Amino acid sequence: MTNRILFVLMLVAGLTAPLFAYPVFVMDLLCFALFACAFNLLLGYAGLLSFGHAAFFGGAAYITGYVTKEWGFTPLLGILAGAGFAMVLGAAFGFLAIRRQGIYFAMVTLALAQIIYFLALQMPFTGGENGLQGIPRGHLFGLIDLNNSLTMYYFVFAIFVIGFGIIYRTINSPFGEVLQAIRENESRALSLGYDVDHFKLLAFVISATLAGLAGATKAIIFQFAALTSAHWQTSGEVILMTLVGGLGTVFGPVVGAILVGALSHELSAFGSWVQVILGTIFVVCVMVFRRGIIGELQRLVSRKQG
Amino acid sequence: MSMQVILAQALLGLNVGVFYAMLSLGLAVIFGLLNIINFAHGAMYMLGAFIALIGYSLLEQWFGISLQIGFWASLLVAPVIVGILGVLIERLMLKRLYELDxxxxxxxxxxxxxILQxxxxxxFNVSGTPYPGQPEALSGVVNLGFMYFPTYRLFAIVFSLVVCFATWWVIEHTKLGSRLRAGVENPDLTQAFGLNVPLMVTLTFAFGAGLAGLAGVLAAPIYSVSPLMGADLIIVVFAVVVIGGMGSIMxxxxxGLALGLVEGLTKVFYPPAASTVIFFLMVLVLLFRPAGLFGKEK
Known part of the structure; x- marks a missing residue:
């Protein structure tokens, strides 16, 4: 029930956002929100900490940029190509990473993602440190001009809602229940007859694909695939967003992405102090605020009811 | 390709390898007792290098203290400072997280x-500041017979190897080490025998941190000192740890040594792959020996 109200609120806020905020900035936040939701599916529901999600986010951006710029793909097709790449990459990384557990899983994903980072830095088509520039926004279905930032905004918002919907359905399905069972007690899930590795891999692939969807969309918005999107610091940022908003909550990552995104934007004049501040928030969250904003709110509400 | 080029790159690779070894050793020691991976290990390595740099050339300018801490003193001062930071981190923060995931x-x-970075x-400039305090005695080159090799790098290799093997010896062959291993094996029982396990945990973390700081000082004269020097290194060291497995100190x-060597040789045979070869080896190890080469799955 609460979720339904919150969802309607989010829709209204999203549809009216361009009236009171700069559309490009909101689009950026939407991409990060989708990215964080995809990440949360893995850590919040399956209990798997991936420290390499930047590879899917950044990798998809490069692929989308390349196929729309060099092969003349339409924007939608380009975004799908990017997300498809993230899906394949997710299957490969997931297959390798689930062979180790816990803390090793995090290290393996981080190291694998670093391969993508170096490829993005060294391959001939990626533009090295400058990133892949001059990606066309193009026309949606060959008809609707996306160079208009309002049209672009609603296109991005539609992608966000679809991605969010997929994650919501996944969490609230029998599949999602099994994921949570694995998070709570992996050996018990295994002894109940669930093929744990199969579930983990599928969760990893879905999460990677949607992270790729977010990165691909971002490349079209900014007409630019940035090397920083594939850097480990981006993987860290998405963890922070999810943690601040609330791990394992439906709307937490959205709230966290908006907060952290807005904060980084506001503080961008302070240079490296941004990093110090984000690091401090990280430490504070881990030490005393592990439920995150939405998690704490939920606790307050349920305490009042109980 | 001449044998000389290959040997030269192998030695340079070994030079990188000793840093990998020192860092992965620290990570393994900490992991054994605390069961956590210290992501800040790279930042502590960087901190060690900066303490050497600040101690040598910035004390007067920044703090008005007319004192210069030379390279040899830094080898002692930096690990101690980083170790104290480690004690603070463990006592004030990590300690409260042991019950959690x-x-x-x-x-x-x-x-x-x-925060540190x-x-x-x-x-400081992200592209790096050179460390000016390399001792006179270690400048120049030595003739190894088949090639001339920078004296300082040779010193760094030998010094790090001594530190690594001394650590191994202490852990495997002394009374202190046996207590430590007991703590790894079964902390509750060890505590019941009257050993102060929480203190052991704190000191172990401080020791691992100090080792990273020491590696930082040794690296300062070779690489420029930069805020990012640890971040790029630590991810490679993570891959080293996944490849080796953290079951054994040796x-x-x-x-660490072997992978540094591999990386150095890749620079000779196929330079573009030098920065990723260790990650690809990690993929192979995960496919064929998931627990790591020396690992025992917990």
Whole structure:
């Protein structure tokens, strides 16, 4: 029930956002929100900490940029190509990473993602440190001009809602229940007859694909695939967003992405102090605020009811 | 390709390898007792290098103290300072997280990494500052018969190897080490025998941190001192640790050395792959020997 109200609120806020905020900035936040939701599916529901999600986010951006710029793909097709790449990459990384557990899983994903980072830095088509520039926004279905930032905004918002919907359905399905069972007690899930590795891999692939969807969309918005999107610091940022908003909550990552995104934007004049501040928030969250904003709110509400 | 080029690159690779070995050794020692991965290990390595740099050339300018801490003194001062920082981190923060999922320890130390890195990035150039304090006695080159090799690098290799093997010896062959291993094996029982396990944990973390700081000082005269020097290194060291497995101290040392060597040789045969070869080896190890070369799956 609460979720339904919150969802309607989010829709209204999203549809009216361009009236009171700069559309490009909101689009950026939407991409990060989708990215964080995809990440949360893995850590919040399956209990798997991936420290390499930047590879899917950044990798998809490069692929989308390349196929729309060099092969003349339409924007939608380009975004799908990017997300498809993230899906394949997710299957490969997931297959390798689930062979180790816990803390090793995090290290393996981080190291694998670093391969993508170096490829993005060294391959001939990626533009090295400058990133892949001059990606066309193009026309949606060959008809609707996306160079208009309002049209672009609603296109991005539609992608966000679809991605969010997929994650919501996944969490609230029998599949999602099994994921949570694995998070709570992996050996018990295994002894109940669930093929744990199969579930983990599928969760990893879905999460990677949607992270790729977010990165691909971002490349079209900014007409630019940035090397920083594939850097480990981006993987860290998405963890922070999810943690601040609330791990394992439906709307937490959205709230966290908006907060952290807005904060980084506001503080961008302070240079490296941004990093110090984000690091401090990280430490504070881990030490005393592990439920995150939405998690704490939920606790307050349920305490009042109980 | 001449044998000389290959040998030269192998030695340079070994030089990188000793840093991998020192860092993965520290990670393994900490992991054994605390079950956490210290993401800030790279930042502590960077901190060690900066303490040497500041101690040598900035004390007067920054703090008005007319004192210069030379290279030899830094080898002692930097690990101690980084170790004290380690004690603070363990006592004030990590200690409260032991009951929780181990990923929180990783996340906490990641946050600390961002803070340290950001602080130094405010005052120092990201592209690096050269360390001017390399001692006179270690400048120049030595004739190894088949090639001339920088004296300092040779010193760094030998010194690090001595530190690594001394650590191994202490852990495997002394009374102190046997107590430590008992703590790893069964902390509750060890405590019941009257050993102060929490103190052991704190000192172990401080020791691992100090080792990273020491590696930083040794690296300062070779690489320029930069706020990002630890971040790029630590991810490679993670891959080293996944390849080696953290089950054994000797395993951590040997895989560090071997992978540095592999990286150095890749620079000769196929330079573009030098920065990723260790990650690809990690993929192979995960496919064929998931627990790592020296690892025991917990």
């Amino acid at each position: 181990h990923i929180y320890g990783l996340l906490l130390t990641f946050g600390i990494t961002l 950001g602080l130094f990035a405010n005052y 395993g951590a040392i040997l895989s």
